[in-house]
Amino acid sequence: MKISTKNGPFVKSNITKKKIEITILICLIVMNLYKIYLDGFIILFHLVSVFVPLFIINVIYDCYKKRKITLLNYIDVIIVSLITTLLIPLNTSYILILGLTFLTGIIGKLFKLNEISLNLSLILIFNNYINTDYNIYIFGLLLILSLIYLIKNRAIKFRISISYILILIIFFLIKKLAINELIMLLLIGVYVIPYFKSSPNTSTIQYFYGFILGIISVLSNYHITYIAITILSIIFIYIDFYNAKILSKY
Amino acid sequence: MIRGTKLINNKNMSIKKTFKKIVDADYIYIPLVTYKNKNIYCDLKIGDYVYKGQVLAKSDDMYNCKVISSVSGTIKDIKPWIYIDNTMVNTIIIENDFLNKEKFKKGAKKNISKYTSSEIIKLMKDNGVVGMSGSAYPTHFKYGMDLKINKLIVNAVEDEVYITSDFTNLNDKPSEILEAIDALMQAFKIGECVIAIKDFNEIGIKDFINYMGTYPNIKIKKVPDKYPVGYEKNLASYIYDVKIKKNPMERSIMVNNISTIYEIYRVLKYERPITGRIITISGNAVKNPQNIYVKFGTLLSDIIKNIGGLKYKDIVIIVNGPMMGNSVSSMDIPITASVIGITIQKNYKDEKTHDCINCGKCVNVCPVRLAPTYIKKYKNHKNILKLLNPNKCIRCGLCSYICPSKIDLRRDVIDACEVVKNEDKY
Numbered sequence: 001m002k003i004s005t006k007n008g009p010f011v012k013s014n015i016t017k018k019k020i021e022i023t024i025l026i027c028l029i030v031m032n033l034y035k036i037y038l039d040g041f042i043i044l045f046h047l048v049s050v051f052v053p054l055f056i057i058n059v060i061y062d063c064y065k066k067r068k069i070t071l072l073n074y075i076d077v078i079i080v081s082l083i084t085t086l087l088i089p090l091n092t093s094y095i096l097i098l099g100l101t102f103l104t105g106i107i108g109k110l111f112k113l114n115e116i117s118l119n120l121s122l123i124l125i126f127n128n129y130i131n132t133d134y135n136i137y138i139f140g141l142l143l144i145l146s147l148i149y150l151i152k153n154r155a156i157k158f159r160i161s162i163s164y165i166l167i168l169i170i171f172f173l174i175k176k177l178a179i180n181e182l183i184m185l186l187l188i189g190v191y192v193i194p195y196f197k198s199s200p201n202t203s204t205i206q207y208f209y210g211f212i213l214g215i216i217s218v219l220s221n222y223h224i225t226y227i228a229i230t231i232l233s234i235i236f237i238y239i240d241f242y243n244a245k246i247l248s249k250y
Numbered sequence: 251m252i253r254g255t256k257l258i259n260n261k262n263m264s265i266k267k268t269f270k271k272i273v274d275a276d277y278i279y280i281p282l283v284t285y286k287n288k289n290i291y292c293d294l295k296i297g298d299y300v301y302k303g304q305v306l307a308k309s310d311d312m313y314n315c316k317v318i319s320s321v322s323g324t325i326k327d328i329k330p331w332i333y334i335d336n337t338m339v340n341t342i343i344i345e346n347d348f349l350n351k352e353k354f355k356k357g358a359k360k361n362i363s364k365y366t367s368s369e370i371i372k373l374m375k376d377n378g379v380v381g382m383s384g385s386a387y388p389t390h391f392k393y394g395m396d397l398k399i400n401k402l403i404v405n406a407v408e409d410e411v412y413i414t415s416d417f418t419n420l421n422d423k424p425s426e427i428l429e430a431i432d433a434l435m436q437a438f439k440i441g442e443c444v445i446a447i448k449d450f451n452e453i454g455i456k457d458f459i460n461y462m463g464t465y466p467n468i469k470i471k472k473v474p475d476k477y478p479v480g481y482e483k484n485l486a487s488y489i490y491d492v493k494i495k496k497n498p499m500e501r502s503i504m505v506n507n508i509s510t511i512y513e514i515y516r517v518l519k520y521e522r523p524i525t526g527r528i529i530t531i532s533g534n535a536v537k538n539p540q541n542i543y544v545k546f547g548t549l550l551s552d553i554i555k556n557i558g559g560l561k562y563k564d565i566v567i568i569v570n571g572p573m574m575g576n577s578v579s580s581m582d583i584p585i586t587a588s589v590i591g592i593t594i595q596k597n598y599k600d601e602k603t604h605d606c607i608n609c610g611k612c613v614n615v616c617p618v619r620l621a622p623t624y625i626k627k628y629k630n631h632k633n634i635l636k637l638l639n640p641n642k643c644i645r646c647g648l649c650s651y652i653c654p655s656k657i658d659l660r661r662d663v664i665d666a667c668e669v670v671k672n673e674d675k676y
Contacts, residue, residue, distance in 0.1 A: 010573075201623060247619040
């Protein structure tokens with residue numbers, strides 16, 4: 001009889017990192033396939049232009065940290081690439097995407113920033129044309145379905161998305177936001193703002209974070225929104241820490 | 251609102267209508283341990299004869315607890331033996347004569363509601379009544395704190411997965427439990443009592459409800475199926491919608507486990523020491539998972555032989571439930587009052603851990619509002635750690651349970667507690 005001793009707890013939830021990543025991947029692949037259907041294979045070139053520099057940076061980082069390099073460790077790189085591809089203006093040059101992704105990838109890795117919003121905010125300096133002429137109903141439906149799927153599988157910080165989307169809906173209802181803008185901002189609200197790595201963890205601060213970014217998004221342009229996400233994601237990590245400190249007292 | 255999460259339910263494995271009383275073992279191993287005290291002095295010698303219910307040793311701390319023999323027989327040895335927390339402690343080994351001789355045998359009381367509060371406290375103290383939820387906190391000490399008790403909560407929530415010993419008591423002893431609650435309410439002038447159960451336990455309370463008509467001040471309240479709702483502070487604040495800082499007694503609320511209430515009944519009825527308890531033997535490696543009545547000091551190996559053995563040869567033995575319990579390295583651990591159950595699992599390969607993905611799930615489920623992810627991040631920064639209050643951790647293990655990266659966050663929080671404690675010392 002072999003009796004082993006281990007550290008508890010001896011039961012674990014069925015939520016795993018892999019499961020979360022696969023859930024997000026499924027949603028993103030569907031959205032990207034629709035975008036390929038609309039805009040053609042140019043989207044694939046965008047995807048490669050984002051993925052390659054990010055992949056190289058991550059491999060170099062893992063080599064430096066002496067970690068084992070397996071493809072499964074880079075699913076989050078694929079996720080970041082797919083999200084960025086969804087939001088890159090269609091007529092952006094590949095060289096620009098490649099160069100800026102390389103730069104933001106390094107900064108993101110070093111300072112743990114929201115590399116998606118940082119990358120997009122830089123890309124929009126050079127190319128401010130956003131194509132929002134999608135079939136908004138299909139795109140909107142896909143977004144809502146993916147939001148439900150992500151929440152159901154607990155693969156998203158839903159409080160951030162919910163408060164952000166609520167602000168968008170209020171502004172849409174009082175006719176301060178057009179439907180195509182609403183869909184575009186929804187895309188940011190589902191995939192960019194609740195990005196795990198650089199968003200708050202305590203529930204009240206998550207609601208507040210979504211709320212503030214919602215207000216900024218509807219009152220400014222996309223460029224300012226991406227800059228705001230990058231800056232606020234840094235500030236809110238400190239606010240979140242202080243909130244955690246206060247909560248732990250009670 | 252109660253913070254926590256619903257756990258995977260494995261309780262059906264061990265639920266049976268009746269439970270089995272185990273056959274006495276040839277040798278009984280009584281550890282010289284009481285609540286928070288592992289250095290109990292015993293002046294008995296090898297060869298001495300002991301009676302069932304005889305006090306073998308007493309602690310000289312403020313709790314004044316007793317170590318009691320669960321059988322009659324001869325002391326064969328007093329030596330270090332493995333304890334349920336995997337340490338070695340001095341243990342009295344008694345050769346059982348199977349006569350169950352008692353020094354003072356009293357008949358059963360007809361009416362247990364005539365006791366005064368001080369009589370009940372004395373009986374609890376003399377007969378070794380301790381918390382049966384795993385803590386083994388001396389019940390006489392809890393009731394003897396000279397604080398007014400207005401409300402009594404009987405905790406039948408039984409949070410731990412696999413464990414159903416409280417459920418068995420709830421199901422099998424409804425009249426006895428109600429009688430004991432009534433006696434406590436009369437003696438301590440407690441105005442109302444709530445028996446807290448989870449929805450899951452509903453099947454067990456059908457018989458219970460039949461007996462409740464004669465006790466108008468005793469009510470049953472269902473609590474959400476969220477772990478760790480059974481944690482005293484959570485339970486009391488949920489049931490009475492009050493904020494509790496440290497202990498329910500600050501709001502004159504007494505919380506007792508349902509199995510403790512049953513032990514109080516036995517003491518009031520028969521005035522005999524507590525010498526055994528119902529425990530759950532469960533897990534996927536056990537051939538016949540079940541609840542059984544075990545005498546204190548019986549070795550787990552004897553119990554397993556008696557209930558049909560194990561399915562696998564490579565196993566993990568967990569004492570007191572998979573969430574809050576610990577694993578032990580031997581099958582020869584003696585059962586004590588603080589064992590609510592034993593879960594024996596096949597030894598699976600550990601899941602691979604990953605880097606934290608900052609999902610925040612641990613922060614949002616923590617029942618005491620700690621931020622395990624930040625505690626882990628700053629575990630080497632003493633000054634920052636102090637601000638995050640890791641010493642508030644109740645070791646429920648929910649952070650480790652929920653973590654998608656399978657990081658042992660509870661271990662990190664416990665380590666952080668040690669860092670903060672050591673800092674306070676200097």
